[in-house]
Amino acid sequence: MKRQKGWIVTFQPEGRTAEVMQGTSLLEAARKAGVVLTTRCGGKAGCLMCKVKVEDQSAAGIQPPGDAERRKLGSLLDEGVRLACQAAVRSNVTVHTPEDPLKAAVRRRLEAARRGDEDELW
Numbered sequence: 001m002k003r004q005k006g007w008i009v010t011f012q013p014e015g016r017t018a019e020v021m022q023g024t025s026l027l028e029a030a031r032k033a034g035v036v037l038t039t040r041c042g043g044k045a046g047c048l049m050c051k052v053k054v055e056d057q058s059a060a061g062i063q064p065p066g067d068a069e070r071r072k073l074g075s076l077l078d079e080g081v082r083l084a085c086q087a088a089v090r091s092n093v094t095v096h097t098p099e100d101p102l103k104a105a106v107r108r109r110l111e112a113a114r115r116g117d118e119d120e121l122w
């Protein structure tokens with residue numbers, strides 16, 4: 001559904017959102033949403049550090065990959081992986097970002113504690 005101002009990009013697992021105009025890159029949308037995506041190439045499809053995964057049902061929410069992105073990602077495109085610096089928004093879309101390794105470790109420990117699973121705590 002098109003909104004009057006723009007499109008909603010949702011970043012999981014944090015659930016943060018940004019409203020952006022058509023053609024905005026996912027990298028710009030992430031910054032607007034306060035989601036940190038590490039980059040080294042300045043958004044030029046050079047470092048591959050901005051990989052995200054687009055949910056199948058919302059793949060239409062992203063413009064098709066260009067030549068540079070196709071060359072860099074190859075078969076990963078078939079798995080829904082996109083370069084946030086190259087992928088442009090064209091409707092509402094949900095994107096999964098890689099979880100920070102430290103946050104992931106903390107989350108796993110908290111989940112183990114909630115389950116009462118002592119073995120996973122240490």
Ligand code: FES
Pocket residue numbers: 038039040041042043044045046047048049050083084085086
């Ligand atoms: S920011 Fe380097 S490949 Fe996207």
